[in-house]
Amino acid sequence: MKVLRSKLGDLNAYLFLLPSIVILGLFLIYPIIWSVIVSFKNVKPIALKNAGLFEIPGTFVGWDNYSAAIHNPLFFKAIVNTAYFGVLFIPLSMFGAVFLAILVNQKLKGVNFVRSIFFIPYIISIVSGSLIFMFLFNGDKGLVNALLLKFGLTGPNWLANAAWAMPVIVLMSCWRNIGYYMLIYLSGLQNIPKDLYEVADVEGATKFQKFRLITWPLLGRISLVVMILLLIHSLNVFQEIFIMTGGGPGDSTITVPFLIYNRAFKYYEFGPAAAMSYLLFIFVVGVAIIQRKLVDRRLG
Structure with missing residues (x-):
């Protein structure tokens, strides 16, 4: 029974x-x-x-789609643009998040309100954030160019300029995501024993020395997680590109996910698009494994 x-x-x-x-x-x-x-x-x-x-x-067709993707000049350019986005986005977001986390980790009046202010951009949709930055960096009527004009400077048409379009997109992505990673680092900071800082104070260590010798090493594993999350975000950046530039000007902001989207849903080339997506997947997994081994070796 x-x-x-x-x-x-x-x-x-x-x-x-x-x-x-x-x-x-x-x-x-x-x-x-x-x-x-x-x-x-x-x-x-x-x-x-x-x-x-x-x-x-x-x-x-066998491996023809994969071979065509590898030999496609536009796919190579999309990889370069995606890497360029990551090179700018990852360090700016990581160190910006650490700086804000240290800032809001102080026992000051109203610090919880400040934490909320920094986190608010993360709950704003990518569409809304993109539209805000399109307004700010509008070439003719944008607020940024209006402020530059006050100082006698003429700003470029940011999103229509091949040199400036990607940095503006990176800036928007950092602004939107930095508050989320700030909270991750804040949780790590609050778990660091205070005794270590007291000993450092007795030894006469400066704030930079305490950060370099205590704070940053003890945030190593959290930094690994943050770096992997930022890398995944960099390799999957799509909505910002789609809304703000559409891959232009002159394919200067086209990324691998955006190229995959165009091949699949604009030109209906499903085979090549699927092949590109799995090449991207293999690359992401490979980089994550290498990062994990490097950090484990460093911390071990």
Whole structure:
């Protein structure tokens, strides 16, 4: 009897899990399997339109889509632009978040309100944030150029300038995300033993020495997590590009996710788009593994 009740209990548990399993299967697992298969096929839009839900049309082309992606000059340029975004975005966000975390870790009056102010941009949608910065950096009527004009300087048409468009996008992304990473670092700062700083004070250490020798090393594992999150964000930057520049001017802000989107949903080249997405996935996993090993070796 007890065995029967146990089996019935297990069955009830699986029945409760069944809706979640079906949803995950249809909207997560199946699209992954579908895109992997499509990356090895040449799929025509008309064939896809007439295909059933679980039917994957197209002719098998092997590794041709991957080879074409690797030899595509625009794909290489998108990789360079994505790397450029990451080179600017990751250190600015990381060190900016550490600076703000140290700032709001002080026992000052109204510090909780200041923390909320710094965190507010993160809860603003990317669309809203992008529109705000498009207004600020508008070439003709933007607030930034109006302020520069007060000092006798003429600002460029920021988002229409190949040299300045990507830095403006990076600035918007930093402004929006830095408050979130500030809270992560703040939690790490509050777990550092105060005794270490008291000993450093007795030894006559300066604030910079305490940061270099105590704070930053003890934030090492948190920095690893933050760096991986920032890297993933950098390699998946899309909405900002789509709204603010559309990949222009002259493909200077086109990134790998934006290129994948264009190939799949603008030109209906599903095979090459899927191949590019999995090349990006392999790169992200590889970089994350290398980062983990380097940090573990350093901390070990």
